[in-house]
Structures are given as structure tokens and as C-alpha cells.
Amino acid sequence: MSRGLKTTIAILAVMVVFGVITLPSLRQAIQRLSGPPKTEEQARRDVMQVPISTPTDVKVKAQVYWLSASSMASLEATTIELPLSADPVERSKQLLVALITSAPTPAQHTLPPDTSLLAFYLQPDGTAIADFSDALPAGTPSGILSEQLVVDSVAQTLAANVDAIRQLKILIHGQEAETLAGHLDLSGLFPVSSPAPVPPPAAAPTPAATAPGQAKPTVPVATPSAPATQVPH
């Protein structure tokens, strides 16, 4: 075998190995380019809603309030394992991101899944300020009941997992909004009180109501007839 042939075979071999190594990433890039273009909202969400991790994160069983699988007119607590920070602000962000992105089923979402949590602040008096993207009012079904459930799911999720929060203010894209989606008044503060202790669930969860890695859902604790969801001023 001539020396030139050997060199050619060696170069070809190197190229094949290089091709094998880069093939998966090339395939991903092609898939990404062939998909629909990202909206500005989705792009912002990709940047803002990366998993939040802090040095004090500890995996705990958190109670998150989504729509009940049996009744779309009430919430129910679902226990999921989440890495949560000891810092109340970071902990609240982690919980709200989970509330937006990790509903057991699409039908149980309370906040629209393309909503971004833009900012979260906690004042010394226990007033939390959650700033959501425009996707929240745009994607929330219009109605007193549906808008109340959105706010209740945020307030009850925070109440169940963050001790320092007493009341909640909701902003939309940094601004105070008159209503969430035409009905619920966002000008005031929503009380954040710990939900009453619920008895342990009596029955095993149905597969439809439980996503992988999630614990048993508890009985519904919020109904439309539950009193006082907001403090208007």
C-alpha cells in the first residue's frame, strides 16, 4: 500500500469519527431550525425561567395548588419533591416556577404555561410582590371564578411553603394592572394565610391525577365558596 493511500485512509477515518461525534448536535440544530420561531415571550421565558438553584437548596416535599382533577372549579394540593432554598425569595421563585411548569396534567394548570415570573420581591412586613409576564392576563380564561382560582393557587402555594409571606401583590410586566383578565381586581393585596391542615388522603391517587415523581394529591381545600380572597383597599 502506497504512502499516499495510507494518508487518505487515515484522513477519511478521522473525518468519519468526527462526523459520528458531531452528528447528534447537528441533528438537534436542524430540528431547532425547522421548528416554529420563538416568540419574544417564549425567548424571555427561556432566559428567565431556567431552574433556580441556590447553595442552600434542600429537597423537600412541597404542596403546590393546581386545579382539582375532579372539579375544575376548585384547587387541590399536590405534594411534589422540589429543591427549595432556605432564602424565602428564592424559595418563592422556585415554587412559582414549579406552579407554572409542573402541573400534573395540562388541564390542571392554573397559570398559563407560557407565563414567566419576571421578578419577585419580599418586603420586611411580609408583603410579597410577584411580577408576571403579559402571558398571565392574556392566557387566563376570562371570568370571576377562573381568575380567582389563578390568584388563589399562587397565594395558597406560597402560604403552604413560605412562612415569611403575609400578603401578596401581583404586578403584570412591572405595572399595576386594574384586573387580571377583566374581572378580578389586582389593585389591592391578597392575604396569604396558611391553609388549614388537611387530613391524610384516604385513597391512592389515580394515574391521571399524578405525574411521575409526584406524591398523592390531597383533598380539595379551596372551593369557590371559600371566603375572602383579597383585601381591596
Next chain:
Amino acid sequence: MRRKPISIFLVLIVAGVAALQASPQTQTPQPPAPQGAPQASPQTLPQPAAPRSALTAVVLDPAHGGADQGARGASGIAESDIVLSFARLLRISLEAQGLRVILTRQANDDPSFDDRSKMANAQRGAIFITLHVSSTGPAGTVRVYSLPQQPAGASASSTPRTGLIRWDAAQQGYLDQSRKLAELIQIQMAQRFQGSPETPAAVAVRQLRTIAAPAVAIEVSSVSVPDRTPLDQMAPLMADGVARAVGAFRTVYETGVK
């Protein structure tokens, strides 16, 4: 002839002195506003007159309208159309009780929240009912809402010195009456529409906040039905139930029973 201007001048002085003496009596101690709460609106309303007047009018508010259709069903049902139909039917039932009925909109227009409130706040002896159809919830049920109670220490509904009611907290002085009206209507709805709750909910509905009268919201579920027939069938029953509840509320309103 020359005495007339002097007498007018004296009347004005007496009226001015009387107003100065009356002014401190209308002042009420004001608890501090909570941190983070928006500042008081400069707009104010006169405080409700005592003794209470008779209940003579109902302001019906078909929500949304114009470009704002409210909740939209997949089949094209628009909340703004349905609530206008409800309001027209309810008007007949209420007028049959001898009540004057004012609609905040008669056609497909969209007055602002404040414009609707102005119509209600211009009436004496009136109650306010805003009508809605939801996007979600068990079809064929009806929920009634009033504003929640304000916690101790929250900002007051009346302004210092003048005793006038703050426009943006006009409902605060009527929460008990509104709750009572909501209870009476919700009982009627629960009797007529299976699955409806037995008791009303306290929710911060924006339209109610600026109403200086007993005020409730009624929301029917929902626009998700395949066509509007089931909603149209609910309308006469709902009108009858609301009219009965309003009739029962007249006693509460006129006697001040709690």
C-alpha cells in the same frame, strides 16, 4: 329694596357658621393605610344619607360589550351578548315588583368600570347587580359574589376632614348589605340550579369596588356549552330567583336588619 342684599349676606354668614360647626361631626378617625397600598383617589362621593331611604331602583350591569366580548366559547358564544339578554329579562321581573331598573348599557357598547359606577352612584335607594358568564366551571351553575371584608388597619373608605366616601373604596361602607344581598340571591340560585354553591363567595371583583350601594356580581357557568340554548333556558329561572331575592332584600334594606 336696599335691605335685600344685606339679608342675603346674613343668610350666607349663618349658613357658613352652621357648616363649620357641622364639619367636625362628620370626621371619622382614619386607620393608617397599609404599606404598599395605592394612594387615595381624589374622587369622592357624599356619604350615604341617614335615615335609610326606601329601595326603589336596581342598576343592572350587563358586563363587557363593544370590542370587549368577555368570555368567549369555542362555539362563538360571547359573554357580552348573553348578559345583555339576561339583563333585559331580569329587568321585566324587577319592574313587575314596582322597582325602577336602570341598565348600564342597552346595546353593544362598553362603558368603563367608572362610567358604570357613576350610573349606579347617581341613584338614591338603589342596589347594583353586575351580570357575567364564566369561561369555566360546571355548566348550568350560578355563583354570586360580593367584596370581601377589609381587615383591621386597612385604608378607610372615607376621607379625613370631609367625611366623603373615597371613590376607589366606595363599596366599603356597604359590605354587610352586599353580603346579605349575595346570600339571598345565592340561596335562590342553589334552589334552581343544581351544583350551585349554597353560600356566596367574597371575591375582589373590580366592578363592585367603586359602587356606593349594596352591590353583587352574578356569574353563570359557562360559555363552554355547544350553543347558547342551555344559557337561554336558564335566564327565566335566574330572573325569577333574583327578583325574589331582591324582594326579600327590600326588608333588610329599608329596616336595616342584619
